[in-house]
Every structure is written in C-alpha cells, then in structure tokens.
Amino acid sequence: MSKKIVLIAGSVNTKNFLLGQLKEFVSDEYVIEAYAQEEGIQPDIKCDLLIFSSQEMKDELDRMEIAYECSDIVVCERSINFDFIDQVANIPVNEEVLLVNDEKETAYSSINDLVELGLSHIKYYPYYPGIKDYKKLKKAITPGEPDKVPDCITDIIDLGPRIININSMYVIMDKINLDHKDATFITKKYMNKIINVSKRVSAINNNVNALNGYLNNIIHNLVNGILVYDEDGFIKYSNEKMKKIFSSNKELINKNIRNIIDRDLFPYFLSADTFENKKINIMGVTTKVTKFIAPNGKDIVVTTDRDEKEKSGKNHNQNLLLKGHVAKYDFENIIGTGILMAETKETALKLSRSDLSVLIEGESGTGKELFASAIHKNSKRRNGPYLAINCSALPDELIESELFGYEEGSFTGAKKGGKIGLFELADGGTIFLDEIGDVSPKVQTKLLRVLQEKEIMPIGGTSIRKVDARIIAATNKNLRNMVLEKEFRADLYYRLKIGYLYLPPLRDRLCDIDGLVSYFIKMETAADIKISRKVTDEFMKYKWLGNIRELESTIKYMIAVRTGNVLTMSDLPDRKFFEETINTSPRRFHENDDCRLGSEGISILKSIDDLQNQNIAAGREKISENLKVYGYELTSSQVRTRLCNLEKQGYITKNRGRHGTVLTDMGIRFIKNLNFK
Template identity: 35%
Template sequence: MGIGEVIVDGYMNFIAEAWETFINTGHVHKNVRKDIADSWIRCRQYGVNPMNGKGSNKHPFIDKLIGRNSELISVSKPIMEGLYNIVKGSGFAIILSDKDGYIIEVIGDESIMERVNELNFLKGELWTEEAVGTNAVGTALYLDKPIQTIGAEHFGINQHSWTCSACPIHDEDGKIIGCINMSGNYYDAHSHTLGIVTAAAQSIQKQLALTISYNLLNITFDSISEGMIVLDERLKVKRVNGRGLEILGITLEETINLEMNKVLLSLNLNNMIDEKFKIVNNLECDFNIKNSRIKCLINAVPMNVNEKNIGIVITFREVKHVHKLVNKLVGYKASYTFDDIITINDKMKDLIFFGKKAAKSDCNILIEGESGTGKELIAQSIHNFSNRKKGPFVAVNCASIPRELVESELFGYEKGAFTGASKEGHPGKFELADGGTIFLDEIGELPLDIQSKLLRVLDNGKLIRIGGTFEKQLDVRVIGATNRVLKSEILKRNFREDLYYRLSVMNIKTIPLRERKEDIEVLVNQFIKSLSLKDGKFVKDIDKNYIEQLKKSKWQGNVRELRNVVERDYYLSEDKMIYIHEEGSNIKLDINDKINESNIEFTETVSLDKLEKQAIEAAIKKSNGNMVKAAELLNIGRATLYRKIKKYNINN
C-alpha cells in the first residue's frame, strides 16, 4: 500500500466517524472542512434522508430540459469528450448539470456507468443538496465555487464510495448557467481532479462567449440591409450574407465558383490584396452575374492581420435603392393624384379618364397646353395612378438648365469626364428616376443635340454617361410637357419630328380656364377653403357678384393666375370676398391681341428671324421691360427669351 493510499484511508476513516457522529448527535467535529460541515447542517435542516443519497426527482419534461440547455450542451460536450479521453479507463464519469442542478449530459467508462445508473446519476435527475444531500454538483451550485467531495463527506450514505469534483459554469454576466462534475471511486481522489474540472469549466465559459459572439456576428451579418461578401487572400468567396444573395440573384452554392476579378471589372482586387492601406468607399460599379449587370455602390476594405492582407470585405447596395433614398431626401416625389383635379367640366372629366387609361400603360406621354393649366399636376397624377407609384418621380425643368449642363444633368457623367467633374462621377436625372417616372417640363426648350440623345434613350431604354464606355439599362417612363405648339416648332426645325412622335404615344392637351369657366366657382371655393385652413381663420363668404366678376376675365394665366387673384382678394377683403381691381393685374393678352398690338408689319419678304425679333421687342415694350411677363406674352420660357435677346442683340 502506497503512502497516498494510506493518507486517503486515514481520512476516510476519520470522515466516516465524523459523519456518523453528526447523524446521531448533530455535532460536527472541528476538523471537518467548513464547507462540508455547513452543507451537512443545511441538509439536516432540509430533512434530507442520510441513509439514501440516490437521485429520485426526475424532471417531468426531459426533452424541454435538454432543449432549453442545448447551447450549453453543444459547447460543453466536445470539452467533456476531450476530458474523458484523458481519463478514459480510470473509472471516472464526466457529468454536466444545468443551473438548477438537473443532470443534462453524462459520459463515462462502462464500469463506472453501471454505478452511475445505481445512483440515478442520469439525465433529468435533480442533484441539489435539498434533493440528495451534500454532493459536489449541488454544493458547488449553492456555494458558487469549485468543490471536491470525498467519501463520507457526502451526506447520503449511498455516495460514500465516491469522490466528486465540480465547478460552476458562468455566462458573460457572471450568472451560473450550469456545473461540470467529475466522479469516480473515492480511493482515486486527487486534488488535481478539481483543477482539471475547474479548467474545463473555464474552457466552456470561453467557448460559450465565443459562440455568443459568433452568433451575434452571424445575426448582424445576415440582418444588415447591405449585401456583404467576404473574400480570402486568393479572392475566393468565404461568406455571403442573405441580402447579398438577394441583390445578386444567386444561391449560396453558386457563390463557390464566382471569379470575383471577372465579376467586379471596375475594381482591381489584386491591388487591394497587395497594398496595405487600399480602401474603396462609395464606388459605383457593376456586378457581372449571369450575363447581366447589377449596378451597385460598394465599399471594400482589406482584412489586415500581422501586416498582411488576408482577405477583403465588400459591402454593397443597389444603386436604384441609393437613388430612391436620394430622391426622398431631395424631395423628388409626386404629391398629387387625379382626386386633386377639381372640375365639373365634361372635357376635363374626359381628360382625367384618358389620363387614367394612359397611366396604366407604360407608354411615353406628352402633355401640351398653356402655362398654368396644370401639366405637372396631371403628370404627378399619372405617376401615382400607375404601377410605378412606388418608384421615384423626378421633375426636370428643361428651360432652367444652362445649355452646357443639360447633357450631364439628364444623363450623368463618369469620373474625370471633364474639368470640374466630381471624382466619383455623377448620376443623371434619368438614373435617379430608374424604376419610376421622369417628368421633362418645357421639353420644347431642349437643344437639338440633346434631343437626339434623348431619342436614343427612348428607343432602347439605355444611356451612356458622359465619359462612359458602356450603356446602362434603365426602366423609366418619360412624361414630357410643353406650352409650345411642338408641330409648329418642328416646321421651324426647333424640335425633332421623330422625337415628337416617340414622346407623344399618348398625347394629352390641357384645357385652358377660359374654356371651362364653370370650374371657376368650384376652384375659388377650394382655394378659399385652403387659405382659411392655412390662415387658421373662418371661411370667408363670397359676394354674389364675385364669381361673375371673375368669369369676365380671359385668364391667360389660367388656374395659376386665378389662384393668385383669389389669394390677393382673400387677404385684402374683410368678412366677405370681393373683387379688388389691381392696375396691371390683367396685363396678359389673348393670342389675337398679341399680334394686333405688336404693330408688326407682315409681308412676304420679311424673314422669320426678323418677325421673331420684332415680336420680342414688342413684348418687352408691352410688359414695360418685365422679362417674366414678356416671356408669358410670347409663350416661351425665360431662358429661351434671354437666348433670343442675345441672338438678335436686342437692347432691353
């Protein structure tokens, strides 16, 4: 017999006598360890039977118990198996409990497992101090610290031939989530056993923390609104999140064979791997997937470990979603619907009916009519009644863009396309309208060279940015509007005939207010109601002669002019609306008066340029130099008026 065995036998004899004395008298020998002595006293208070010590409180729903602790089991089991492989054949069992003391996993030699079964040291059994008395699992959970119990230190006599070493397992917040225990024959007791179990508990805790972090990363990886691809140093795809698969329209299996250098032609990935601090932000480029291009805005960051790039993380968003956000931020949206068009006129009702029919098609639409007749109102209503209503509505006033900027504004440009160009490039209005509608107001003011480029876009739905090398496919419905008579402009060679017919697949001619004077009263009532709501005051009464006075006007400015007059009268009237004449307020002339009062002499020998110059001079004179009113008299845009003044060297 070795010295170790003598020491164990000596201690076992002492603790057995101390246990028997305590059971018979309740007195604890002073040499019994404090943790054990305190546990015995608790067990006596609990009423635990010292002549038992077997498990006898099986969990009623073991499957739920296992399921509730599945993560703890999955992390702990490999560590338990590794520990078992070390002590295999030495008569030890490795046991895992949950935070409440229920056994949830057991691994051991065949010989020891027979004894485990005898004690009901099995899955689902409860091994707290209250259930079976002093034992390593129950006492470690109670004390929240590692503990070893040997022989008669156990409160139940059936466990006196056992030695057990247990250590609680904690989560990241320090809360107990379980306990790992190593049990065997008492004569194999060794202080190192407790150290081994403690190390195993710490390993489980660290692995759990890593698992939680990994799961959190996975959840974050798959929940972000951007696509994400992780490449290794050979540019092979290691991971793609769900959003990335959705944007690219591929399966997880298909990503394995992706050659990223061919997929992302605009980005030199090899350079990013080779260069230490090469980072790409907000680069617009295309993913070439299955013979199609997917326009995206990407960020790419190398993963640098120990001064070496071991891969690249690429995040990306579809350009059309970025454009949608831009449109929202800058206010590109259609606010009006057909319900906002107030009328009792039959022709206007027919126009609305036709507009709704046109909206449900995907044809281009041309809206022709005088200023103030609601061309943009109709355009917005068409958009909101169409299948594109959830897409962007981008309105462009063609007359307000300087000639040299028209092409870049409409079609965009690539980086470095010209001096002063943004280094990232710039999307045009057509790209911003992708998936929706672009409204080209005053389309008759477009220069002829831009008209030809617009025709190409309308013909094939593709555009090339300034400085670009390939065509971008777009899905845009075009609605044009003009207060010019475009067929006359075609004769003057100011507007392309082919563009006119490509635009006016659906043609809507707005109705001037002078041709629907029955609408004046309903419009006035609506304007006054809106002004009252805005002003926070009661709705003013309308003098019986007020509407009649308004109906006498020719309303060359149409509904816009009517709204201005009503607003003026609303604020200048007291309790009742009255017509307040304002000198010069009706400066506009009808189309016949323009010619009669211009004193232009018409002869067969007068050139068109001379007639145009005389008309401009007459309009400027009639409007006392007010260019806004002069442009309205001539039924052209202000930008066009200034261009003509410069052309004819008119002294204004």
C-alpha cells in the first residue's frame, strides 16, 4: 500500500508549483495530494506526512478547525526561486520597482533575499494588500502573486512562487526516509541553480567572486560537505562541513587539491571519472562521496554524506537497539476506537511531535507503557534508544546507580571501571520512568537537575556530564495529592507535567471491550474462537478495577477452560475472580475532569438520547442547544465534527431531514451502562 503525503498551500498557483517541486524527487512509493485554501480543503485529512507551505498556512488550518491525522508534519521554509532571477539582474541600475507580495512580512523578506543575492543595483519598494501609501511605479517584481499587483503597474516580472528551501527539503527527505542517492539529487539541483545564479549576478555587478554572501550561507548550511575545484585542481569553493572532513581550520579556496588530499585519493579526485555514493577513506574516516561536473562543463563538484559525528551517534544507537533498548509498541498496537480512547491517542500523537517531558497518569493496567513506547516511536527521537525502568521494582540505592551510573570504587561491589547510567545510554533518545511516584526525595532531586540542566553526576563522580534524553514518566498514584502532602517535590511534578496524558480506566470506555476481546483471543490461540453476545453484555456490567490487564486475564482463563469454540457464560470465572471494590470512588465525568474531551463526547450521546426520548429530531442545532445542559457550548460546526467521529465509531447514524441523528444499538447499550448523571 502506497504511503501518502499531503501538501497544503494558500493559493492554487503556490500549490501547483510546490507540488511539482516535490514530485521531482519523491518516488512513486508515495502518493502526493495537494490542497489550496482558496479552493477549499477537505476535512479529516489522514496521511503519513503533512507538509504546510508556511507557518501562516498551518496557523490558518488550525483556525479553520480542520482535523488532520498524520505521522509527521513539516512546516516549510521558503526562498526566492532562482530560475527567473536573470530577469531581475537585467533591470537597469538604480531603476525603481515595487516588490509585490501577499503580506507585509513576506514582501520585506523577498526584498531582503534579492539584496543578499547581490541584486542590490535597483531600488525596491514594498507593496502588499492593504498598504495605504506606496510609490506609483510602472514596474513590479512578484514571487508568484501577480494578482496582487496594483493597477498602476504596466511591466510585471513574475519570479514564480517561492521554492521550498534546501534545509526544508532535507527535513522532508528525513521524514520519508529517502536514501543517500536522493540527497545527492537535491544537492546537485541546488548547486546547479546556485552556480547559474552566481554567474548572472557577477555579470551584472562585475564581481569576480561568483558566490556572494547569501549563496555562501545557503551552501554552508547544506547537510553535505561540498567542494568545488577547477580542471587544474585549484579549489574555488569549500563549505564548513567539507573543511571539517579535511580537518582544516584554514581557508581552502585557491589552494590546490593535490596539497590537501593524500596521494591514494588522486585517482578519485583528479581523474575524469564521476560517481555516486562511493565509499572513500578520507583522513581515516570512511565517507560516502559523490562527484559530478558543474553546469559550466569544466569545474568539478564533490559532495560527501552527513558528518561522521552523526554517523558515530547512529552506530551507538544501533548498538543499543541490538541490546533490545527499543520501543516495542506504536499507536496501532493500542486497541480502542471509542471517542475517549481516540481523543487520548490524538493527544498523545500531538505530544510525541514535541520534545516536552510527559507525565502519564492512569490506574494500573490502563496501558501506560504502551503509550510511552508509542510517543517515542512517533517522535523525532524515534531512531534513538528507548530505555525503561520500573522505579517501584528496585530499592532506592539501586535506582540511583541504574539511572545515573557510578565511578569505579564508589561503593562496595561496584564494578571495575564503573558503570554508565541509563540517562547517558538514552542520550539522543527517550527514558521511560514507570511508577515515578515511588522514587525517594533524594532521587527526585537528581531527576529535577536532569530536567532543568540536562546534566548528571554519577555516584562517586566529581565531574558533570551533559545528557540529552527526553523523559516520559508514568504513575498510578495521585501525584497532585502527594505534592500537597509533601511526599513529592512540587517543582519536579510541574516539570514532568509540561506534557500531560491521562489514560481512562476500562470502565469509562466500555465500548472498546469488543475490540480488546477479539485482540486477546487472537493473541492467545490460533483457533477460530468466538465469544457469545451474552458474555460481552455481561462484561459491560463489570467495573474492571484491574482494567485491560484484568480483561486479558479473564479471556486467558476462559480459553483455558472452554468446552467448545464459542466462549459462553459457563466459561466465565467465578464472580470472586473479579475485584468489586476500590479505595476511591468510581470516576465520574464532570466539567473539570481530566478526561473532559471524553466527557464531551459522552454528553453528545446523552443529548441525542434526550432528544430521541422527546421525539425531537436530533439535528446539529438541537444537539448544540441541548449540550448546554451538560455544561458545553459547541457551535454547529464543532458538533458536526464530533458527530462524524461518533458515526465512524459506530455509536450513531446520521440521517437527513426530520429523522436527524439517532443512536445505534451500540450507542443505546453504551448509554444504558453509563454510571454518571
């Protein structure tokens, strides 16, 4: 099945242009869909990668309340299109022009780009919709916005929409896991553009330095190392990454490459051969190298793969992966299609895209470890290590040594050479601290330092070590109460709770039982086992104080004692098997509930039920009005979005006309088993 990319832009012109740019290097493995705001954007976007043409476009989509579900998001940075730059270069010196763009900020940004390109021989005046005073000129330059040009203009130079810049292209490449060959293609394409632009600019300005400051900045920021030299071997350009590869702190321009490289590299660098992705040993490091001829047909361009520090980091991560330090679960492994779990997973996915610390709260057996694993797998650290420790399973001293490591001789029984702690091992990745409520005040203090300063000190050590590990913590305790009772540090609590996720107990999402039961049966046996409706109806009456883990144990028991291939009431465990009491009162939904989003969905179902009982058609407006009884004020548009989700999950059927929205059998059964008012 093809993977899907969705591009969202403001105008049709920009959409079509950027779509063409993406198709130049994205393989047929991906299906690309593109939408423009001025045409209308479909609701409920689902894809593997969502690309916004700008931050403003992303903000606008959020304001439009269009739901989207994706594994990754890229907000593009854009730059002037080089292809038509010669039209600007040919404008006479000191001529005055309007620079026309859709907004004030982008107009000034475009002027700045052109000036930094070296095209400073003309005078630019910004123009954008809504500007009150502007100079009435005859000529205008616009990056793809000719419809915004004022009536006084008779000569328009349209540079075309701004292109996705090379840094954003590399980010997109990383997100969809394109290989080195594709990276080389991007580098070649931009190098060709840059060299052509530099020729045109230097011709206008009589500047012998073909690559001016702005172009230098572009090339310095390329992910690859780049070296350009002529037929005789004299270096004309080298970016900072290439200088590091050659371990040179001095400028390489005008030096001969024969004096830079070892003699055994002459056949590669000084021959007429071109190649791609060839492994070559440079300065003791094996590097992937690509060599091609520049557009002028004479100069030679050499590019290298990413820097070796990053590679060594990947090798370190690979060693950790081989030792089993990986996240095993993704969101698709978390069973639950009900509105409560769907919204919980949506929140978790949003948190995964950030680098915030996360606190997951929920009763035992609600799936905290699964969510922690899924958050890591969908984060930018997904290629890094994932290490987990259960803080309640180890004594205090052992937890400290496991987390922070120790130096040789720091205590009796310490290993020779000491030991690296989990925080150092998790560098560049994620560490999951399960049952964080059980750690001692001493360990809490050290954890706070890691969160605040990103540094640790091993037991018995004297030097500080920097670490970069994201913390995901979980607990089945009420940390807020522990803070109030001085049992848990308030500063640590609020540091952990920057990202917060509450996992609802099974009794609050009984609609997910059918899916969970089917899953546990498949995991337990290859036999074609069914379960009677009476049994699942009986399950809807239980409190499930052991949550999903208790349901799993029940299914395992029933499969073990069954007499046929259908699980019946006679296969149920004795009622004593099920816990029926709990220290705290059952969770009820109310306005300030941590599960407010789930309570909102349930309130919509209740509103529909109320209207049905009064023989009133449950239209969006009526539902919106009735929701006020439950403390919610939703617009008709917001109700429509929620109803679409509820229909997908099987709770309702939407009808046109006088019948309105009605509850399905599943929805009616769910309402009957609710335990709140």
